[in-house]
Amino acid sequence: xxxxxxxxxxxxxxxxxxxxxxxxxxxKLLKDKRDELMRQFLDLVKENRELRAKVERGIxxxxxxxxxxxxxxxxxxxxxxxMLPSQSMSVEISEKNIMSVKVxxxxxxxxxxxxxxxxxxxxxxxxxxxxxxVKSLYDIMPDMLRxxxxxxxxxxxxxxxxxxxxxxxxxxHVMIPDYVDTIKYITMKLDENERSTTARLMKIKDMMLxxxxxxx
Amino acid sequence: xxxIAVMGDRDSVSGFACLGLETFFINDKATGERKLxxxxxxxxxxxxxxxxxxxxxxxxxxxxKDGITPAIILxxxxxxxxxxxxxxxxxxxxxxxGSQLLD
Numbered sequence: 001x002x003x004x005x006x007x008x009x010x011x012x013x014x015x016x017x018x019x020x021x022x023x024x025x026x027x028k029l030l031k032d033k034r035d036e037l038m039r040q041f042l043d044l045v046k047e048n049r050e051l052r053a054k055v056e057r058g059i060x061x062x063x064x065x066x067x068x069x070x071x072x073x074x075x076x077x078x079x080x081x082x083m084l085p086s087q088s089m090s091v092e093i094s095e096k097n098i099m100s101v102k103v104x105x106x107x108x109x110x111x112x113x114x115x116x117x118x119x120x121x122x123x124x125x126x127x128x129x130x131x132x133x134v135k136s137l138y139d140i141m142p143d144m145l146r147x148x149x150x151x152x153x154x155x156x157x158x159x160x161x162x163x164x165x166x167x168x169x170x171x172x173h174v175m176i177p178d179y180v181d182t183i184k185y186i187t188m189k190l191d192e193n194e195r196s197t198t199a200r201l202m203k204i205k206d207m208m209l210x211x212x213x214x215x216x
Numbered sequence: 217x218x219x220i221a222v223m224g225d226r227d228s229v230s231g232f233a234c235l236g237l238e239t240f241f242i243n244d245k246a247t248g249e250r251k252l253x254x255x256x257x258x259x260x261x262x263x264x265x266x267x268x269x270x271x272x273x274x275x276x277x278x279x280x281k282d283g284i285t286p287a288i289i290l291x292x293x294x295x296x297x298x299x300x301x302x303x304x305x306x307x308x309x310x311x312x313x314g315s316q317l318l319d
Contacts, residue, residue, distance in 0.1 A: 038312070038313075041309075041312055045305065045308075045309055048305050049302070049305060052301055052302055052305060053302075055291070056291070056292050056297055056301065056302075059291055059292050060292060060297065062231055063227075063228065063231075063292075063293075063294045066227065066230075066231050066294065067227075067294065070227065078230070079230070082230050082231070082233050082234060083233075085233045085234055085235075085236055087234065087235060087236035088236035089220060089235055089236035089237060090217050090218060090219050090220065090236075090261075091217075091218050091219075091220060091261050091262065092217060092218070093218055093261050093284075093285065095284070102284055103284070104261070104284055104285065104287065106261065106262065109217060110236065111236065118234050118235055118236075119234065120233075120234050133231050134231060134234045134235075137231050137232060137234070137235055138234075138235055141235055144264070144289075144291075145262070147289060148262045148264075148287045148289045149287070151287065151289055151305065152284075152287035152289075154305065154308050155281050155282075155308050156282070156284070157312065158308040158309070158311045158312035159281070159282050159311070161311075161312040161313075162311050162312060165312075165314065
């Protein structure tokens with residue numbers, strides 16, 4: 001039982017009662033926020049894990065072909081083939097709002113839309129495995145962007161959930177009990193004052209009557 | 217318009233150049249830290265980074281977790297999958313929930 005350091009007065013009591021009401025309201029709202037964030041977060045984490053598994057598998061395939069290409073071609077010719085990309089890719093970010101957490105959404109922007117533009121080299125002097133490697137990376141790219149989006153969202157949400165969780169706990173286990181205890185303490189103190197005033201008045205009345213009429 | 221970067225050892229990232237991503241060949245920790253700082257200050261939206269390199273830069277990467285850009289995403293390198301990417305997902309779950317509820 002912890003009591004806040006306040007004077008036991010009627011004014012403090014009203015203030016505290018108001019604060020307790022606000023704290024309870026805030027606690028309820030934050031709890032709802034936490035639950036909703038958590039629900040969305042768990043859905044996203046599930047998607048995140050599936051996407052990650054898929055992307056990792058795709059990259060492993062690409063790397064496998066890349067290793068094959070590197071083993072059949074000289075290191076320089078691979079480097080030359082990949083040196084001047086004809087495609088260029090960037091993203092536009094739009095912000096989405098999940099329970100007042102701003103999360104990014106990516107929209108890819110390509111310089112050219114031709115599918116062949118990913119092959120930045122002539123086919124004459126390169127191994128077919130290089131084509132496979134590039135193709136499988138290209139195929140996995142939309143998933144990689146989605147993965148980036150989902151994983152970033154998960155990171156941002158988890159930070160927000162952590163914060164909200166701490167706030168809910170602080171309200172629930174520290175602030176609200178403190179207010180309740182302090183209110184109880186002040187009420188008891190005020191009642192006690194009232195009783196002692198009554199007792200004192202009765203005593204004075206007795207003394208005055210005794211003086212005036214020699215009553216006992 | 218924001219660019220996408222790929223960081224890691226030469227063999228792991230060179231393929232991404234064909235897709236029009238910007239690749240940076242990084243072999244040691246110091247250059248990695250410098251490059252990561254430079255890229256995130258220059259408006260790169262997504263930075264893909266190989267797990268091997270990421271494990272050396274984990275302190276730096278941690279700093280960018282709470283900002284909206286850049287998104288730093290781990291990808292397996294040519295030397296194989298270390299599982300670091302998946303466990304970073306699980307870590308964010310642990311951060312949110314307070315305990316580990318997925319296996």
